[in-house]
Amino acid sequence: MSLVIRNLTVDHGAIRAINNLSFIVEKRRLTAVIGANGAGKSTLLRTLSGLNPATSGKASWGDHNLLKGKAEKHVRNGVSHVSEGKSVIPELTVEENLELGALWRGSKKEAEATKKYVLELFPRLGERLKQRADTLSGGERQMLAIGRSLMSKPELLLLDEPSLGLAPLVVEQIFQTIRDVVNSSSVTVLLVEQNAMGALKIADIGVVLNLGSIAAIGPAADLIADPAIRAAYLGF
């Protein structure tokens, strides 16, 4: 199983958000996609999860064509997307948000087991199960969003800017948890981040996106060491 993206092009009206993009994400790796605002990072994830239509090209996870069918079908095929901006449902309780992620699996028993695993990763959610999600802090909401996604037992996890709007300490904690999830399970992660340094530090592979095309790709450690990348994307 790997995520294969070949010659992918996505247009937003007259704007070309993704331009002839090709790369492969290997199984059980954490791949970070970095780049400036408007580089097409979120569009890439929204296209892979079935929320945005692609203009041309191919994208597949194993045997599953990611450019065909609705988002709810992709979840059933093991692809789960945590969309930008703490994707939880504020009107529902923490517990309902978690259960929502496992609904399609149909088995209450399996859902309970997964919930136990998620609450071990994010113990603070366990203390707030009966609270409405809109009473959570930003960091807790992000944890809940990732937790909800893990409840669907994904093989491929698409994470859109989990660090957005969070305090540095919380960001570090969430990044560390993402790394732990990859280390301790068989999940593959494609992480899109504005916080380039933080993302590359925990990633195996880095992809630098610029105006919808790849500017650089390679082992994350090499990208961090590359003077040109440091100057353009890491800010020093």
Place this chain on the structure above:
Amino acid sequence: MLKLINTILIGLSTGAIYSLMSISLVLVWRSTRVINFAQAGQAVFSTYIAYEVALRTGNFWLALLCAVLSGAILGAFVDFFFMRTLFKRVTSGPIRAIAPVVATLGLLGIIRSAVGYIWGVEVKSIPAPASTDGIKIGSDVLPFSTYDALVLLIVFVVLMILTFIFQRTTLGLSLKASAFSPEIARLSGVRVDLTRTVGWAIAGACGAIAGVLATPNSLLSPNSLDILLVLGFAAAVIGGLESMLGAVVGGLILGLGVTFIANYVGSTLVFLSAFVFLIIILLVRPSGIISGKRSRNA
């Protein structure tokens, strides 16, 4: 004193029917962002089905059950064949906000004409399953009847069933998630389109029950439920449009208000006062009496 008790009881049973109609509008509004004017047509069609069954079998309960089924099927049908197609064709802009509402108005006209064509325009009636004569207390007779008490009981049972569905079942969680945040529901694997159609079916069933329950105390004609739709809408607005609890509270407040005015001021002022009340609510508290973020609740 007796008059006061009577007014409160009649107000509650009238309001209970408004509540059901209000719930049917709220369920559709919060999942589809459409005020479904066709609900009056759907409900009147289902009530005619009940009339037909009651006429042939004499069994009110069987008639009610058939109306519920017909209301649910019709609700699902309207979403599946009209709303889905409409939303596939218009996805944004002012037309997106207007077209569905106009479509439901058109549908209301079509259903009413069809009902008139099938059953004629002369008024019909459905016999009540319980006495519509007032309850006797000693030598006094309350206008509040056994049937009115039965209406309260039926609505209470329906509300319990709805609460159970929304609070305790996976269908309820899917319905809430699809209504509050369709995108996140989709990303969680919920079949949002299917769930929305089920929501329309539940709304249709509630409207049908409201229509059937309202009929024994009045008469049935192709547009006899139009006023119920307007009152249901007023109740929904009072309740904030987003919450089922709000819809129930709104319905009861409106029912009580309307009955108080009918009994103490004059029955000619009933509908006028309902609209005045609606307009005052819209002007003073446009988000409803139960407002704020917390109102978006099951």
